[in-house]
Amino acid sequence: MSEVRIIEVKQNILANNNKQAGKLRENLRQQKTFLLNLMSSPGSGKTSVILGTIALLRDKLSIGVMEADIDSAVDAEKIAAVGIPAVQLRTGGLCHLDSSMTAQGLKELNPANLDLVIIENVGNLVCPAEFDTGAVKNAMILSVPEGDDKPLKYPLMFSTCDALLINKIDYLTIADFDVEAVKKRVTALNPDIKIFEVSAKTGQGMQVWADWLYQEVLAWTRS
Amino acid sequence: MSEVRIIEVKQNILANNNKQAGKLRENLRQQKTFLLNLMSSPGSGKTSVILGTIALLRDKLSIGVMEADIDSAVDAEKIAAVGIPAVQLRTGGLCHLDSSMTAQGLKELNPANLDLVIIENVGNLVCPAEFDTGAVKNAMILSVPEGDDKPLKYPLMFSTCDALLINKIDYLTIADFDVEAVKKRVTALNPDIKIFEVSAKTGQGMQVWADWLYQEVLAWTRS
Numbered sequence: 001m002s003e004v005r006i007i008e009v010k011q012n013i014l015a016n017n018n019k020q021a022g023k024l025r026e027n028l029r030q031q032k033t034f035l036l037n038l039m040s041s042p043g044s045g046k047t048s049v050i051l052g053t054i055a056l057l058r059d060k061l062s063i064g065v066m067e068a069d070i071d072s073a074v075d076a077e078k079i080a081a082v083g084i085p086a087v088q089l090r091t092g093g094l095c096h097l098d099s100s101m102t103a104q105g106l107k108e109l110n111p112a113n114l115d116l117v118i119i120e121n122v123g124n125l126v127c128p129a130e131f132d133t134g135a136v137k138n139a140m141i142l143s144v145p146e147g148d149d150k151p152l153k154y155p156l157m158f159s160t161c162d163a164l165l166i167n168k169i170d171y172l173t174i175a176d177f178d179v180e181a182v183k184k185r186v187t188a189l190n191p192d193i194k195i196f197e198v199s200a201k202t203g204q205g206m207q208v209w210a211d212w213l214y215q216e217v218l219a220w221t222r223s
Numbered sequence: 224m225s226e227v228r229i230i231e232v233k234q235n236i237l238a239n240n241n242k243q244a245g246k247l248r249e250n251l252r253q254q255k256t257f258l259l260n261l262m263s264s265p266g267s268g269k270t271s272v273i274l275g276t277i278a279l280l281r282d283k284l285s286i287g288v289m290e291a292d293i294d295s296a297v298d299a300e301k302i303a304a305v306g307i308p309a310v311q312l313r314t315g316g317l318c319h320l321d322s323s324m325t326a327q328g329l330k331e332l333n334p335a336n337l338d339l340v341i342i343e344n345v346g347n348l349v350c351p352a353e354f355d356t357g358a359v360k361n362a363m364i365l366s367v368p369e370g371d372d373k374p375l376k377y378p379l380m381f382s383t384c385d386a387l388l389i390n391k392i393d394y395l396t397i398a399d400f401d402v403e404a405v406k407k408r409v410t411a412l413n414p415d416i417k418i419f420e421v422s423a424k425t426g427q428g429m430q431v432w433a434d435w436l437y438q439e440v441l442a443w444t445r446s
Binding site: 041042043069070071072074093094095122123124125126127130143145146147149150152153154155156168171174 | 295
């Protein structure tokens with residue numbers, strides 16, 4: 001067995017974004033709009049989860065969506081197709097959204113008329129965790145095919161989020177994925193995180209997630 | 224159907240890395256070492272593909288591996304466990320490797336004694352595509368559960384790579400994934416890319432990929 005050498009390589013490219021994010025959140029409170037920032041790897045099912053959430057909450061809340069992508073508008077088109085206001089933010093190569101970009105997108109959605117705005121962040125488990133978008137709550141998706149070791153590799157993302165959706169649980173039949181190990185790894189990083197086991201494809205578990213989100217929206221808009 | 228609005232949000236955070244990468248590549252040529260940069264989303268199977276590639280090529284080539292991760296050393300430990308020199312690069316939060324980080328890792332591996340060094344880049348389809356690591360060739364993995372729309376959303380990554388491995392083809396039985404559509408989308412971006420359909424888990428297709436890589440290493444080390 002060869003020896004593993006560990007080398008710390010580091011570079012600081014982060015700008016201070018926190019002040020503007022706090023101001024954005026204060027505006028949202030005054031407008032009684034809840035902003036959810038949803039993050040994950042590419043292909044974890046963000047758009048499908050958002051569509052499932054819309055289906056469960058659209059009778060109770062007015063909802064808008066901001067889709068962030070490097071390129072293309074395919075996700076915003078899927079949201080708009082079900083009659084929900086959607087804006088596509090093209091980051092032109094950038095790997096995350098920051099609060100100034102969120103503010104640009106919100107302006108287009110007219111958030112004063114919306115109870116809930118969902119950001120689908122760029123598919124990436126690294127950079128989006130580092131930038132406060134101004135959201136009221138942060139949620140992330142880990143899908144079963146990605147593997148149960150991800151909390152070990154991307155600890156900041158799992159530490160930053162208020163909620164974790166373990167998606168594609170219909171894949172548990174063929175994937176080597178230990179749900180209990182994930183829960184243990186995640187709660188070690190973040191004891192207060194809410195964990196939901198869902199399949200956006202089959203709908204399993206989605207009602208429990210939607211109920212939690214609904215209560216969070218009510219708590220914010222009535223505060 | 225609501226209208227989709229498209230807003231261009233942009234910020235430039237890239238430093239010029241190309242000169243140093245070219246110099247690193249020139250050193251590798253003199254040392255007759257081939258450097259492969261392997262990129263993908265988190266959980267696409269980079270480590271499993273590397274382990275499968277090692278098994279097929281270790282009798283013909285001397286191999287080393289550099290594992291890049293935000294945190295943890297789990298991947299380098301898996302490589303070292305099969306007796307291959309491995310170094311773990313911890314980026315301390317950074318989302319990609321650049322050529323100076325690669326150079327730091329290479330120094331530890333003593334590349335003059337190695338025919339092939341494989342970089343497992345940070346799991347991310349965005350940032351690693353923007354930074355030349357100094358590698359001779361770039362390869363990426365797209366795994367079936369991630370979905371066939373990824374070339375539309377991460378065009379730079381698919382444009383940058385010399386080879387694409389479509390991994391986890393054993394999931395095709397339950398995933399909604401159109402292999403031919405992916406090939407069409409990818410070759411539209413990058414007509415010269417080599418595409419391999421593999422399952423690192425079952426071994427299917429891995430020999431074809433390993434043969435291609437072997438020929439590339441020979442061409443470089445004998446040039």
